[in-house]
Amino acid sequence: MLASMLQRFGRLLLLALVFAAGAWTYSTGFIDEFMWHWPDVQYLTMQHIWLTAMSGSLAIAVGIPLGIVLSRPGMAKVAESIMQVLNVGTTIPTLAVLALSMSFLGIGTVPAVFGLFVATLLPITRNTFTGLAGISPALLEAAAGIGMSPMQRLFRVELPNALYVIFAGIRTALTINVGTVPLAFLIGAGGLGELIFTGIDLFDPAMMLAGAIPTAMLAIAVDASIALIAFLVVPRGVNPNRA
């Protein structure tokens, strides 16, 4: 009783605070300034999404098959060392990766997509690999014992059971990706970084926030939509969210 009253009170307080913040920002003229950048925000958001989509889908297209290949029994000896190389790869800051890829591929979209791809690849490959490696040997023996071919085993048993972990990897990777795209502006690929970095340089907080806020919202949206896809795609029996 008391708890539900407190909850109601808390909700009202939150609404009041949001309203007050809105009123305050409006009174300082911030919203007008922000809206002045709206056409830029629209254009750059599309560019931002495009960079994420390109580099992200490339990373998925390469990362998952790579993880699968590394998890095959024949690869057991080299798999760990390849994973180590990839691990070392992620310790290199993304900015450095972008700078390096710029020195090979010049400026513009291509080096940016490549740099983002490299940064996104590891979580996807690693989770695919760990997800597949974590499948119990008993399950594999049962699948083999009832007469599944290696391909049938992979697609009917291994991948469905590793899917939850694989999706977790994709979710992390793409969320990081969205947050990293602003750096791509520095090598001339555009995106919402253009507003952020220019805003910083011009001491124009409204401009900076016009880039930062959509970036944050995009990251949340990507995270939520991948969570939704995972919820729908991962089979119910191995989906902790649908038990």
Add this chain to the structure above:
Amino acid sequence: MIRLENLTKIFETQKGSVVAADHITMEVPSGEICILLGPSGCGKTTTLKMINRIVPPTSGKVFIEGEDTSGMQTQDLRRNIGYVIQQIGLFPNMTIEENITAVPRLLGWDAKRYRERARELMDVIAMDPNLFLNRYPSELSGGQQQRIGVARALAADPPVMLMDEPFGAIDPINRAVIQDEFLKMQQALKKTILFVSHDIDEAIKMGDRIAIFRDGRLVQLSEPDDLLAAPKDDFVESFLGDDRALKRLNLVRVGDIVSSEIGTVKPGDTLATALERMDDHGYQLSILMVNDRNEPVGMIPRSVASFTRGYCRDHFQPLPGTIHVRDNLRKATSLMFAEDTTWLPCIDDDGRICGQITQRAMTRHLGARFRAAERAVTEPATGA
């Protein structure tokens, strides 16, 4: 029928070659359960897994229904062999129905046929199809999961089944239930089954034959009663345990040693008649009283009959117990010990008296097999 011919597995390890199975030659006749029994590392599981090539054999041959399997594709071979493992290995991503129909779907049955088959199999394992078919393995108990594991192995109706300690991970109470269910099922299905176990009691209960393994070799292959009566060497004897004579109690039915000769009195007889009849039959302690339908109702102790006059119906005492002819000797012994008696009346399906069983008859029966076995060992048959 399964026949193994010189089946051998040699593992190459860093410390050199290890012979896990050494020229195993044996045969399991159609419709029988053969238990592969032995301590861990004795090669029983390796031998089992060479049959469906989970462990590829180093040399030797496997025949199923008389056909050499070495020419068969591994996947075709496996789809024709039911396989049940201790860890069960149900696919967590599939519903119970999808798990059960995994092999039929691999074999390309149409949906209507394998759906029907799934419902049929749920009836066989006594689980409600409407309740369980759409559930996932994680929603079932261990015992239920292993029933599904057995159903999955039976799905395409393979003639042969391999079971690797299938009930080993189930708690003792459920294990006994599931063993009984499985035996009942086997009576109807008549599969040829190779069954790995390390539990001697399970082996005696489930096996038509028992194969004892040690250090990769098949030491003895016998029917359970022969095995217990005549272990081939000291290893088998110690593996079977000091109480192997007691274990045989499970295997012998009361009906096998019941003596139909039993003196009884009716409620209308006098106590003098009872005493006379006790003397006639040489009963020291008491005599059984039956009613007109020949059902045992009580007994007259000698002490009562000697010092009292009257009719049996007024002086009988309750019976310590009765035993059914199809019960095993273990139950009979337990009852005798509990009631401090040396004999029990035996009844048939209608509850009528059909004889008696005495401790003397039991020990004589068990001892006779041991003596026969010892003679066979110490005095090998001579002649043509």
